[in-house]
Amino acid sequence: MAILEELKWRYATKKMNGQIVPQDKIDYILESARLAPSSSGLQPYRIFVISNRNKLQEIKENVFKDFPFNQGQINDCSHLLVWASWDNYTPERIRKTLLNTSRQRGLPDLSSEDYQKRLWSFFEPKGDEWHKNHCAKQAYISFGMAMVAAAEQKVDATPMEGFNFNKMDKILGLKKLGLKSIVSLPLGYRDEEGDWLIKLQKVRTPKDEFITVIA
Ligand SMILES: Cc1cc2nc3c(=O)[nH]c(=O)nc-3n(C[C@H](O)[C@H](O)[C@H](O)COP(=O)(O)O)c2cc1C
Structure with a gap:
């Protein structure tokens, strides 16, 4: 309580x-x-x-x-x-963040590469306004x-x-x-x-x- x-x-x-x-x-x-x-x-x-x-x-x-x-x-x-x-969002920002996650978990640098690509293919077509709002929501x-x-x-x-x-x-x-x-x-x-x-x-x-x- x-x-x-x-x-x-x-x-x-x-x-x-x-x-x-x-x-x-x-x-x-x-x-x-x-x-x-x-x-x-x-x-x-x-x-x-x-x-x-x-x-x-x-x-x-x-x-x-x-x-x-x-x-x-x-x-x-x-x-x-x-x-x-x-x-x-940019591919570089996504890469940097997910690379940090992999390294902290002791995983190879390339372990998140597929995920990075999938994320960017989802984010890219959304446009800047959507990006800005999505980031603010987080x-x-x-x-x-x-x-x-x-x-x-x-x-x-x-x-x-x-x-x-x-x-x-x-x-x-x-x-x-x-x-x-x-x-x-x-x-x-x-x-x-x-x-x-x-x-x-x-x-x-x-x-x-x-x-x-x-x-
Ligand atoms: C996103 C957000 C923005 C707010 N902006 C202001 C503000 O600029 N100035 C202010 O005095 N109160 C601000 N408030 C306070 C709200 O008026 C207050 O949280 C709401 O009336 C509920 O009351 P309580 O927080 O006292 O429970 C804001 C609250 C939120 C959640």
């Missing part, structure tokens, strides 16, 4: 208190994100961890400023995690796992995609890495006094409307 209690405890924290999250907890959350499953194990995304106060200020002022909500979590969080996914799985891990560590986390992706990409230098920012997660601790959301009930779609059982 523990995980359900933690999921009820977590909420999209609107105001954090500026307290720093210990590095072992950050590492735990990042490792949970790294362990997320992905289609064909390609992990077509990377995570950027920002704790530098000047950089956070620059991000807050440039990347989050155009949004109707305050997005003040960027100022008072401890760390900001940003998921950035591959802008597309990133969201990792993002979800990080949120659960944060809750388990009693670290507050706010899922946030209300930001200017192009400006984030620019500040983090993502274009030259072939990456695009997708979603972000400030980590920190809730401001018990100052957060207007803290006392409001968590509301979800009723179970009978949400779940369809076909027995």
Whole structure:
């Protein structure tokens, strides 16, 4: 039951208190994100961890400023995690990832060659837009796992995609890495006094409307 209690405890924290999250907890959350499953194990995304106060200020002022909500979590969080996914699949990216898998498993370099070819023959005709969306979908799985891990560590986390992706990409230098920012997660601790959301009930779609059982 523990995980359900933690999921009820977590909420999209609107105001954090500026307290720093210990590095072992950050590492735990990042490792949970790294362990997320992905289609064909390609992990077509990377995570950027920002704790530098000047950089956070620059991000807050440039990347989050155009949004109707305050997005003040960027100022008072401890760390900001940003998921950035591959802008597309390429034979080289697939080869590099699957080669790493073979080597870590002690298998010959050529062991995944057929699979690489089959994967690319599936991906190639789909086009860039499909590639980009598919990569982003994989990133969201990792993002979800990080949120659960944060809750388990009693670290507050706010899922946030209300930001200017192009400006984030620019500040983090993502274009030259072939990456695009997708979603972000400030980590920190809730401001018990100052957060207007803290006392409001968590509301979800009723179970009978949400779940369809076909027995
Ligand atoms: C993908 C995603 C993007 C979100 N973007 C923002 C955001 O930019 N700013 C914000 O304050 N909350 C954001 N939220 C928080 C949601 O509004 C919140 O998770 C939802 O209302 C459910 O409430 P809870 O997380 O407190 O249970 C986002 C949530 C998700 C999952």
